[in-house]
Each structure stands twice: as structure tokens, then as C-alpha cells.
Amino acid sequence: MARQRPDSPPLFEIVDRPDFSVESRAIARGQWPVAGLDEAGRGPLAGPVVAAAVVLDPARIPDGLDDSKRLTLAQREELFSTILATSLGVSMASVCAESIDSSNILKASLEAMRRALCGLPLAPKLALADGRDVPPGLPCPGEALVKGDRRSQSIAAASIVAKVMRDRMMTGCGLMDARYGFEVHMGYATVRHRTAITAHGAVARWHRISFAPFRVQGDEAMVADLEDASVF
Template identity: 40%
Template sequence: MLLKNFSDFSLEAGTDEAGRGCLAGPVTAAAVILPNEFTSTLLNDSKQLSEKNREKLKPIIESEAVTFHVVHLEPEIIDNINILNASIQAMQNCIVNLSPTPEYIIVDGNRFKPVNNIPHSCIIKGDSKYLSIAAASVLAKTYRDEYMDRIHEEFPMYNWKKNKGYPTAEHREAIKKYGVTKYHRMSFRLLPEQLKLEL
């Protein structure tokens, strides 16, 4: 059973990101404040949920949340500031767009930078411990998957509809065969050393 709050504040936001380890597409973050009375037997860390259950939870979270916000940060930004900083920036952007403003932030993972002097705590595996972080993980994952499905139509040969930009053998084979797109992260190792790309 996931916990409701980490702090004693009622306006506690949970935040998480999706797509950090991908070779293509944005890193997507979400932040959510849930009402105190929110309950769900289904909600869990998005990685533990089937796609069907994530899709089922998305409208429930959106309709019942006090407030939520989702942000995509594009590969160009990831390449400029690195994936860790991009992940943190995406989560920060979500937080500043929440209304009402959270009194406390709980972050999945172990790295975050303060935003607007709001106190925060980083929680390892927070998405499997706290409802608001789990809700944020579901929104980040579903919104990012939708984004990857859209750009799949533009470049179907990479099969982003299935691999969502992660470094699968199929995705790497397509990079080797077709080269890179504007959606690929050029600062990432897109191919193993022995399969260098001619750029």
C-alpha cells in the first residue's frame, strides 16, 4: 500500500520523470498534488503497471488531482545540459507550473535542485512508496509514450511505437541502417563502439 504523505504539509507535490535512458525523444517529467482523500488500489510505480492500467489511471489522476503539470524537454536541451540536469529542469518546470503552489516536494531518485525555496526531499524508489510520486510517474510515462507514438508516424523505421526510444537491438539496428534523426540525443552513445556512425 502506497503512503499518502512524506511531510506534514497538505499541499505536497510528488514529481518524477520518464525516458531518461532513451536514445531518442524527450525526457518527460510530471508533478502532481493529490487530495488527502485520494485512494487507489491500482496505482503503483508506472514500471510495475501494464500499459492498459497506466492508461486507465491517467484520466483518474488528471480528474482527481488538486493540480498537475507535465513537461517535455527536447533532445537539443538534453545534449546541451546533459540528461541529469535536463531531468531535474523538467521536474522543476512542472513544479513552478502547479497552482496552487506546493508547500513541500517529494522527488523520485536522489538528485534535485531547490525550486522557489520550496522544501524538498529525494526518495529512492519513491514511485513505489508514495502515491503522488507514483501518480507523477504514470503521467510522465503515458504522456511520453503518446509523444513517441506521434513521432513514430514521422520515422516509422525506428519503431518508436514499440521501443519508445529505448536502446533496444532493433532501435540500434535502425540507427545503423538509417542514421540519426532530429529526435536522437547526439550526446548519447547511439551505437556500441564497434558500430561507429558516419556523421
Template identity: 45%
Template sequence: MQFDVLNQAQWPLLLAGVDEAGRGPWAGPVFAAAVILDPTKPIEGLGDSKKLSAKKRDQLAMAIKERALAWHIASASVAEIDHINILQATMLAMQRACNALQPAAQLALIDGNRLPAGLHCQARTLVKGDAQVPAISAASILAKTARDALCQQMHEAYPMYGFDQHKGYGTALHQERLREHGPCVEHRRSFAPIRKMLENV
């Protein structure tokens, strides 16, 4: 039988949704989360984390952690991003999140079109899965809220950059602060804008 990722009748009980947050920013780690939802404890309001308010994401993150059968949040550091590139670092964070689940997943549905290597279970990809599969939505929310919390810590350590506002993305404000202060240790030196800035110092 050909497997249809959107046919819930074919899903095993221990289905993990896996998603990432933070591939695009110029600073900070990239995060990933894996979630196995409990069908007996439904969570209302799950959806694409990018379309939810910060307050709603925080509320849902608490519900996910309380009601899911299993969840785990992992990351890949700035040093790892600069060493192996952002795509491979993202795959590594996803692998770490998925393989740490207890109980282990029987099947992982990965948001996007690339499978991480080294997963301990079968896996399939699903483009825009965070808007279609509740477990992926839940993973998206956990990854996003974890990274946002880290950005707040980065802001407290380096308040001159405004990480609490732009979350590390290359906004006009971020570019202005970079020109004024130069990159800090949280900036991804493998990213072209940061690399060029360092070359011109």
C-alpha cells in the same frame, strides 16, 4: 523535529510528488510530472508506473487528471539534453513541472537522490519513492504516459525506427534500424552510441 519523508502525519496538505520518465532512451525528450493529490478523492491502484500495464497506466492517468488537486507535465527537449546533459535536463523538467503547479506545492517529494535547483517550495528526495508515496506514483504515471504518447508521434513521423515498440531505448531492434537508417533529429547526439555512429559516418 527531524522531518521523516515517509511519516504522512508530517506532510502538508499541498504535498507534490515529482518523478521523471525517459532518462535512459537514446531519443526524444525527457519528461517529468508533479502531482498534488486530493485526500478526499482517493485513487485506487497507484504504484510504480514501470510495473503497470500500458492500459492500466492510461486509466490511472485519466483518474489523476480528473481527481488531483493539481498536476503538471513538463519536458526538456533533445536539444536541451544535448546542451546541458541528460541529468541536468531531467532536473530542469522536474523544476518546470513542480513550479507550474496551481495551487503551488508546500513541499515536493522528488523520486531519486537529487534535488532540482530553483524549486519554489521546500523539497526532499526519496529513493524508489514511486513505490512508496502515492503522489510520486501518480507523477510517475503521468510522466510515463506523456512520454509514451510522444513516442507514438515520433513513430508516425519516423516509422522506420519503430519508436512505438522500443520507446527510444537501445534495444536490438532500435540498433538495427539505426544501422540501416542512421540517426534522425529525435536522437540524442550527446549519448555515446549515437555520437559514435555519427563519428563513423
């Protein structure tokens, strides 16, 4: 017998697209400007973690804002330009692979978000951070939103800016060293990337030596030299 669908409403609202409701409630409390914070690049084996802070203009919110992972490359690029053109403030910051190795990726991600917020041309009264953690050391109150890039348009805008900027940085790495295909996989652990690491070793100051497979196989044997590799 087929199972009947319950006629009671769901206990929790299913969020599909980000909106401006969290920001609107903050404005009603007198907390304006509101900045959205997000990062890109927590999972890759190479490259920096990049964060962005965005203060949207409530009167000029771009259409189509969403979690950057749910957008195509063309959509991200178009929205990136629109966000820069219409927002009240946009700032970006990164933490390099060496700094990630010296602490950990969570601390590095939160530090990148803090730096991005501090780089804004205006002082926010509230920061909305994607995830479970509020970056320490913010110059204003902060609120963490799990899946914030699918709930808050400000965070969604920050996710797009961070993703586009990081992809451009990794594309630059691919132009400097064609062996690894950074411009294709952006430093993630694809088969192509892992094969290149096995063949050529890791690039000093580009690869995250604290990540597997480097720490499994041994740092000294894996690290290759590359002149002028410290581009981050």
C-alpha cells in the same frame, strides 16, 4: 544441511506498495499542499525526458497507484485518466534531446521536474522528488526519496503521468517516421532501434547524440535530416 531462517525481525521494512504516509507526516507539520515529482525517459536513445508534478486529493486517492514500471499499459492509461480527474493539481513538462545533449541527462531530468512543479495551478509547500537529488531552483522545500515511486503515492502518480505522456509523444514520432519503430520501443536501445540507426542514421533533434552509440561512431556520419523534426 539446510540453512535455518533467522527468527529475528528484519532491520529495515521492505516497502512493496506506495502509501500516503510521507505526505501525511508533511501535513501534520503544516506542509500542505505536497506535490510528487517524477520523470520518464532518462535511459532512451531518442526523445525528450518528461516530468510530472501531482498534488493528490487526500480524500480521493486513486486505487492501484504504483511505480509506472510495475503497471501494464492498460493500468497506466486508466490511472492516468483517474489522476487527472481527481487530483488537486497536475502539471507536465519536458526537456528535448538537444537540451539533454547540451547538458546531461541528470540535469535535464531535474530541470523537467522543476518546470513541472512550477506549472501547477496551486503552490506546494513541499515537493517529494523520486531519486537521490532535489531539483535545484524549486519555489518550495524539496525532499528526495530513493525509490520514491514505490514509497509515495504522490510520486507514483507523477511517474504514471510522466510515462503515459512520454509514450504518447514517442508514438507521435513513430507516426511521423515509420523507419525507427518509436511507437514500439519508445526510443529505448532495442535491437530494432539500433538496427534502424545503423541503416538510416540518427534523426536530428530527436536522437540524443551525446549518448552511445552516436558519440562512439561520430556525430556527422550518424545524423540524418528530417524536415520538421523539432517537435519537442
